[in-house]
Amino acid sequence: MNLFLKCVNGQSIERPPIWFMRQAGRYLAEYRNTRRKAGSFLNLCYNSDLATEVTLQPIEKFGFDAAILFADILLILDALGAKVDFVEGQGPLIEPIRERRDINKISNVGKMHEKLAPVYETVKKLKRQLPTNVPLIGFAGAPWTLATYLINGKGEQGSLTAKKFLIENNEEFEEIISLLTKATIEYLLMQIKSGADVIKIFDSWAGALNADMAIRYSLEPIKKIVSEIKKEYSDIPFIVFPRSVNTIYRKFSDTDCFDVLAIDQFLDRQWVVNEIQPKKIIQGNLDPIFLTQRKDILIQELKKVTEDFKNYPYIFNLGHGITPDAKVENVELVVEFIKKLRL
Numbered sequence: 548m549n550l551f552l553k554c555v556n557g558q559s560i561e562r563p564p565i566w567f568m569r570q571a572g573r574y575l576a577e578y579r580n581t582r583r584k585a586g587s588f589l590n591l592c593y594n595s596d597l598a599t600e601v602t603l604q605p606i607e608k609f610g611f612d613a614a615i616l617f618a619d620i621l622l623i624l625d626a627l628g629a630k631v632d633f634v635e636g637q638g639p640l641i642e643p644i645r646e647r648r649d650i651n652k653i654s655n656v657g658k659m660h661e662k663l664a665p666v667y668e669t670v671k672k673l674k675r676q677l678p679t680n681v682p683l684i685g686f687a688g689a690p691w692t693l694a695t696y697l698i699n700g701k702g703e704q705g706s707l708t709a710k711k712f713l714i715e716n717n718e719e720f721e722e723i724i725s726l727l728t729k730a731t732i733e734y735l736l737m738q739i740k741s742g743a744d745v746i747k748i749f750d751s752w753a754g755a756l757n758a759d760m761a762i763r764y765s766l767e768p769i770k771k772i773v774s775e776i777k778k779e780y781s782d783i784p785f786i787v788f789p790r791s792v793n794t795i796y797r798k799f800s801d802t803d804c805f806d807v808l809a810i811d812q813f814l815d816r817q818w819v820v821n822e823i824q825p826k827k828i829i830q831g832n833l834d835p836i837f838l839t840q841r842k843d844i845l846i847q848e849l850k851k852v853t854e855d856f857k858n859y860p861y862i863f864n865l866g867h868g869i870t871p872d873a874k875v876e877n878v879e880l881v882v883e884f885i886k887k888l889r890l
C-alpha cells in the first residue's frame with residue numbers, strides 16, 4: 548500500500564504524505580503553457596488529454612505523494628444546465644437562480660454524465676499514467692458551496708445572498724440542496740468507477756454559515772453523500788474540507804462517516820492537537836502565503852506546523868489552494884523538508 552493510503556487507513560508511516568491544493572495551477576510555467584494551448588480554463592477542464600497533462604506536471608516536477616484530478620467544482624453546475632463561465636481576472640460567473648422556476652434549469656441529473664464524460668476520461672487516463680505509488684484524488688464541491696455560486700452567480704464574501712435565500716425561500720433552498728446532493732453522489736460514483744482512489748469534498752464557503760445552519764446544510768448533506776457512496780464502495784477514503792468553520796470543526800471530527808478532516812490555516816493548532824487530532828486524521832494547514840516568502844521565514848513556519856502535529860499521523864498540505872504568486876523553489880523546499888521528516 549502507498550504512503551498516502553497507509554496514513555488514511557491508520558497504519559504506521561515513516562513521514563507525513565504531502566500534496567497541495569491547486570498543485571496544478573498558475574504558479575507553474577508548465578501549467579500556463581498548457582492552459583494557453585487549451586484557450587480557456589473550461590476547455591482545459593473538458594479536454595482529457597490536456598487535463599491529464601496538467602495533473603501530472605506537479606507529480607513529475609516535485610514528487611508529491613498524491614495527484615488530484617484536474618477539473619473544477621463548478622463543472623457539475625455547467626453539466627446540470629446552469630451557464631458557467633470563467634472570466635479572466637474575475638473568477639467564475641454563473642447565471643443565478645432567483646426563483647422556483649429557475650430550478651428547472653439545473654434539474655438535468657440524467658444528462659449530466661454526457662457533459663462530464665471528458666472528466667471521467669481524464670480519470671481513466673491518469674490511472675494508466677500515474678506511478679502506482681501515487682493515488683488519484685477525485686473531488687466535488689459540497690452542496691452548500693455549489694448552491695452559493697448558483698444563487699449568487701459568483702463567489703461572495705460572507706455568502707449573504709445565498710444565506711438570505713436560505714432563510715427567505717427555505718423550501719426552494721432545500722430543493723436545490725437535495726438536487727445537488729443527488730447529482731454529486733452520481734458524479735462521484737462515476738469518478739470512482741473510472742478509477743479515483745480517494746475522494747475529497749470541498750465546502751469552501753461553509754464558514755459563512757451560522758453553527759446550526761452549518762450542521763444542517765454543510766455537514767448533513769456531506770454525510771449523506773459519503774454514506775451513500777460507502778454503501779457501494781466502503782474502501783474509498785473521503786477527505787472533507789469545511790473551510791473556515793472554526794469551532795464547528797469539532798462537530799465534523801465527531802462523525803465516523805468520513806476519514807480525513809482538512810483544516811484551514813486560521814485554526815489554533817494547539818486546539819487542533821487537543822480537540823481534533825485524537826479523533827480524526829487531519830490534512831493541512833500551512834498558510835499558502837508562506838510560499839511567497841523568503842526561505843528562512845518559510846522554514847521557520849514549516850518547523851512550527853510539523854512540530855505541532857507530530858504526535859499523530861497527518862497529511863501535510865496547505866490551509867487553502869496555492870496562489871499564483873507562490874515561488875516554485877519554495878514548493879521544492881517544502882517537499883524536500885517533508886520527505887526528510889521522521890514521525
Ligand code: CP3
Pocket residue numbers: 567568569570571572573582588615616617618619620621633637638639686702749751868
Ligand atoms: O486542486 C487542484 O489542483 C485540482 C483542480 C481544482 C481547481 N479548482 C482548478 C482551478 C480544484 C479541486 C478546484 C476546486 C475549486 N474551484 C474550489 C474549492 C477549493 C477552493 O479554492 O476553495 C472552488 C471554490 C472553485 C471555484 C473556482 N475555480 C474559483 C473561485 C476560481 C477562480 C479563482 C482563481 O484562482 O482564479 C476557479 C478557477 C480555477 N480552478 C483555477 C484552477 C487551476 C485557475 C484558473 C486559471 O487557470 O486561470
